[in-house]
Amino acid sequence: MGGDARYISHGEIQGGLSDDGVTWRRDLESRFVEDLRDPGDETGLLVARGADGTLVGAAIVEWTIGRRTRFATLADLSIEPAQRSSGLGARMVAEIDREARRRGMQWIFLESGKDNCRAHAFFERQAFHEISHVFGKALT
Template identity: 45%
Template sequence: MTQAHELHFRWNHAEDVAPAAAFAGRVIGAASSYISHGEIQTGLSDDGRSWVSNLERLYLEDFSDRGNRDLLVAHDAAGEVCGLLMLAWEASSRRRFAVIEDMAVDPSQRSQGIGKRMIDLAETRIRERGVEWVFLESGRDNEGAHHFFERAGFKRQSAVFARKL
């Protein structure tokens, strides 16, 4: 069992990109319940029900070219990736805001404080930039994640509808 004090978290390290992409491909790619409209919009899912076959490669591209995004990676005591969070910085003509684009914790290490610690670190980073709002989306059937985010203080704000033509 991993304890929070045995974890190491770091933002935007180039050496984390490939291991984080492999982690995302393995952990996120194992659960179709993770898929939301964002995965369709970004080409990670073609149908909203299954992942594309080159998911790890696409995560590698995304994590390598972060643009206006920050990648937080959690490492366990053995130095292995056990969690990640991708934070995007967005702005409209009226408001600046942050979006948690991706977040995952190794299933064998859930309920040990890793996700909570990543949310806390992201919120600190967001506040340091003077941003007041953070958004995220979660797959319709990803109830475990929904409960986690609600316990972390997030509220359901809307429903998203989509139609493939």
């Protein structure tokens, strides 16, 4: 994921993984490790491993119980390039969907970099639909 700037969206800026919405932080890997060291009860991690045990997919999901709505945010989903179009991403999204329903969530939200067209098509095939555009203004 860190090799492809098309993945960058406002969530990566909000999480301190990109400073400008165009490039990744140089210390991206250490920031991910730090974030996942102790994710807490509000964050779930789903991983997929290949037959040889290597990591081939990962998803980070945040569970939110608000005053009026319960929702999940699919904060990140990354599939090893050689595993894309194998059905792995769809199986991972289906598992996240099952867990969200089990937890009584009403929605699953996600955001995707504006130029990540392949991911947009994938999410639309998984029954997600575009509901807003996000705008940002850097103040620094």
